[in-house]
Amino acid sequence: MKIKNIRAYRHQFKLTRPYKIAYKTHTTAENVIVEITTDEGKIGLGAASPSPEVTKETIDACLTSLVNSTSWCEGRNIDEFSLLKRECYAHLTATPAACAAMDIALHDLYAQTLNKPLVEVLGRVHHQLPTSITIGIKNVEETLQEAEEYISRGFKVLKVKLGSNLEEDMVRLIKLREHFTNTITIRVDPNQGYTLQDLIVFLDKTKELKIEFVEQPLKVSDTSQLYQLPKHYLNMIMLDESVLNAKDAIKMLTPSPCCGIFNIKLMKCGGIHGALQIASLAETSGIDLMWGCMDESIISITAALHAAFSSPATKYIDLDGSLDLENDVVTGGFHLVDGMMSTVDSPGLGVRKIG
Ligand SMILES: [Mg+2]
Structure with missing residues (x-):
């Protein structure tokens, strides 16, 4: 089963309950969603919630990474999962949430091909x-x-x-x-x-x-x-x-x-x-x-x-x-x-x- 396409897009959530922590108040949250589609129509899903305060990654940097630095994955066989997840780290080290979104989507897809829950x-x-x-x-x-x-x-x-x-x-x-x-x-x-x-x-x-x-x-x-x-x-x-x-x-x-x-x-x-x-x-x-x-x-x-x-x-x-x-x-x-x-x-x- 081959990876055909990777799509990444922003999604804004409204918080039903805004909250305050020591350094800011949150009212909305934005994630970047990743969808990896295979030639057999399976879809692996991932999500990124970057935290500029903690990892210095903005939502823009996260999305840019996912749009520009994932083509290495296209056409690859999901059987190469162990290699793919390592390569994911090599390509996306500077943006850990973007990396997490790809890593999660790859894990989701791989476990689906084995027909087992990921755990x-x-x-x-x-x-x-x-x-x-x-x-x-x-x-x-x-x-x-x-x-x-x-x-x-x-x-x-x-x-x-x-x-x-x-x-x-x-x-x-x-x-x-x-x-x-x-x-x-x-x-x-x-x-x-x-x-x-x-x-x-x-x-x-x-x-x-x-x-x-x-x-x-x-x-x-x-x-x-x-x-x-x-x-x-x-x-x-x-x-x-x-x-x-x-x-x-x-x-x-x-x-x-x-x-x-x-x-x-x-x-x-x-x-x-x-x-x-x-x-x-x-x-x-x-x-x-x-x-x-x-x-x-x-x-x-x-x-x-x-x-x-x-x-x-x-x-x-x-x-x-x-x-x-x-x-x-x-x-x-x-x-x-x-x-x-x-x-x-x-x-x-x-x-x-x-x-
Ligand atoms: Mg904490």
């Missing part, structure tokens, strides 16, 4: 995991209101965005824990908003609140200061913006791990191939994994879920990125029941194009 091709380890759902930076009342709504929808894990004011952050968490006692899991993400001193105060003062982990508390440039934390605190630190790809992961493990958890996002590391490189390093080094996302179509959220379920190091998922999108381009992909995610039992990613 079965990668080697399934997990069948289902609870995803967190994110609450942006809000006041106490709005935080409690939103938490109440998510819990009524069945979610049991909340990820609370912090980082604009340490005192307010702590008050919000104390109120959340008071309100929901021990019925929910709370994880937090200050998005680089803390200094080392802030972080130590935060960890000391929130000890009783049973915070599951703290994601990317310090600026990327301050990451090495994490070595000054006591070991029991170090293990509950997750790195996101500090770990874009496998090269960064190696740095974070040297000379010894400066965190306990990596947050893998397909859009940072160029897709499933790059993500599984990080996953192997984590597995070897005793680091736990969370699989996270941007505002992404069901296509790439599903791809992350398949990859997550194939790694023994996977402990957490935070794959809520498609839940607030109006007008997605596909349906299917995953089941979400009471906050628990699982893959659908269909070949490839199991997504269906709308229209």
Whole structure:
């Protein structure tokens, strides 16, 4: 089966719930969708959600890469999958989200040709995991209101965005824990908003609140200061913006791990191939994994879920990125029941194009 054509186009989603994090407010999201068509009419789908703040890739650069740097793939046989996914990295290194979109579409197509769900091709380890759902930076009342709504929808894990004011952050968490006692899991993400001193105060003062982990508390440039934390605190630190790809992961493990958890996002590391490189390093080094996302179509959220379920190091998922999108381009992909995610039992990613 030969690759006949590659099409890439922009798609803008409206967010049903605009949200604020430490450095910006989001009201819409734009993805680049990729469709690889074969001579037998099969279609592999991929999606890119570039993040200029994190990987320095704009939506324009992403689309330009996908329009100009994918002709090497045309006419090639999908049986060459292992080679194709490596070549994809060589051609699209400068634009990791564009690379992820191609990589996801190639994985979807290859698993479809084997007539198996992608996770079965990668080697399934997990069948289902609870995803967190994110609450942006809000006041106490709005935080409690939103938490109440998510819990009524069945979610049991909340990820609370912090980082604009340490005192307010702590008050919000104390109120959340008071309100929901021990019925929910709370994880937090200050998005680089803390200094080392802030972080130590935060960890000391929130000890009783049973915070599951703290994601990317310090600026990327301050990451090495994490070595000054006591070991029991170090293990509950997750790195996101500090770990874009496998090269960064190696740095974070040297000379010894400066965190306990990596947050893998397909859009940072160029897709499933790059993500599984990080996953192997984590597995070897005793680091736990969370699989996270941007505002992404069901296509790439599903791809992350398949990859997550194939790694023994996977402990957490935070794959809520498609839940607030109006007008997605596909349906299917995953089941979400009471906050628990699982893959659908269909070949490839199991997504269906709308229209
Ligand atoms: Mg994060």
